Amino acid sequence: MKIRLDHVVKTFETFRAVKDVSLEIESGELVALLGPSGSGKTTILRMVAGLEYADQGHIHFGDQDATDIPVRDRGVGFVFQHYALFPHMTVAENIAFGMKVSKVKREKAAIDARVADLLRLVRLEGLGDRFPAQISGGQRQRVALARALAVDPKVLLLDEPFGALDANVRRDLRRWLREIHSELGITTLFVTHDQEEALDLADRVVILKDGQIVQQGTPEEVCRDPKSSFVMKFLGDANVLAAEVRDGKAYASGAAIEVSGMADGKAELYARPADLDWSLQGPGIPASITRVLDRADGRRVLATAETGEHLEFDVEPERLVKAGDGGFVTLRRAKVFALA
């Protein structure tokens, strides 16, 4: 089911949570709404679900205007951040709830068979008789997903689905959700503030800031070509250097890179830690190392440039660097954004 948001606005009291957002989600697509807290991403998700009504604008499901359809008739599956499982019902009863309260009456045997199928799909066979308090967080999230899928929703909506889980469980569930999505092909929209989660999981990432879409595209597009310093900073660690653009080149602390088509003036240069390198000879940005952080996958070096700006970059594990060393930081690639 294709979803289309058309100039949607939502205001709470005096706070404009969502400002004129238009968005299309293709049938079968897996899309992430990514943004910091207060960016309006959850409000958008709740409006698509029908848990909030838009003040202005329209939400279309396929060819149908769904703006005023209440949540219980909208045919969406919603997975809540803290699961919202019914604590007094067993896992199986939770999953069966939607089928039992449905206007379409079903045989008990048919419901039981469907519950068994769903338990198998979310790999929780044998846990149907447990109560939510008796299973782990990751298992609860899978029950919540099975419960949402039980009513055959046209659209699956997930609000920070893995927000409350450990890093390892998150990674497993992410891969698993991707598998379920390709198996069922259901249009899926999920909200997260974790850029890694959005990039790992989604076909397309929609980045929000202050109730507006600032950029959208495939993970490759948004990572390789961030359109603003906000997107650059939000998607990952970045070094920031004051720069000046003159005649198609940006100069910053002794480094210079080509920028074509930018007007002269003050700017900021952004570089990922992996885009910097360390050498003992110039040219480059003169700097001294203040600290070396050893991590499982390499060494992160913290350094201070002569201009006083802080720099972070990664070197190979074998590289001999220590606090106090002096040298030069070189730029492999960088993005330059004009200062507004």
Place this chain on the structure above:
Amino acid sequence: MRRNVLPGLPLSLGVTLFYVGLIVVLPLAALVFKAASLGPEDYWRIVSSSRALASYRVTVLSALGATVFNLFFGLALAWVLTRYRFPGWRIVDAMVDLPFALPTAVAGIALTALFTTNGWFGSILGELGIKVAYTPLGIMIAMCFTSLPFIVRTVQPVLEDLDPALEEAAQSLGGSDWAIFRKVILPLLTPALLAGVSLSFARALGEFGAIIFIAGNQPMSTEITALLIFIRLEEYDYQAAAAIASVLLLTAFFMLALTNWMQSRALRYTVRG
């Protein structure tokens, strides 16, 4: 004994147990002891006299009626107070506690004044042929008044803590309002409702001050058990008073045990496996 990080267990345990013993267990023990000083035959004769039986009947039936009424009305009141904010909300919320704060005799006099045949309510109800003052109905109304806060105040915090996402989830799964109330909200409120019911019923059983003014106190019809105990005391028949009181005590114990058992059944789902 396992070492505990929190200090002061032996002292605080000693003080509190001593206090509970002094203020609760000792008087109850004295009551049982007094009643037991009667022989079994005398005891049975006193507690099963027709006047005592009539008083049990009117007390228990009125208390049941008042509790059932409070169950519905108290739940509705708690619901409105937690779900909605309206002008005067604070006043209504504070008024719920008034029956706790008011001396029950004051409540009794006020209710009697309202419900006598020339009172505001009594004159209107009298025209409709309904007599409240000096009938069991009056007893029930007095019990309703004094025990209303129990249900409201036990249900209200549970209702406030109920995660709104549970109802949203049930809605997104297609549940009607009635189905959500019956299958999601009510089961989660049941333990609190049971606790409120048992407190409310126990209070109604023992209520005295609010009732004696409105009840008329006719032996065999509108004489409550608490009043009968008082009459026996006035007659210096301490043993008979204790014997009848022991029946009330047992009823209250039985009621508490029953609701505790029902509560633990309703809370089975919280037990971690």
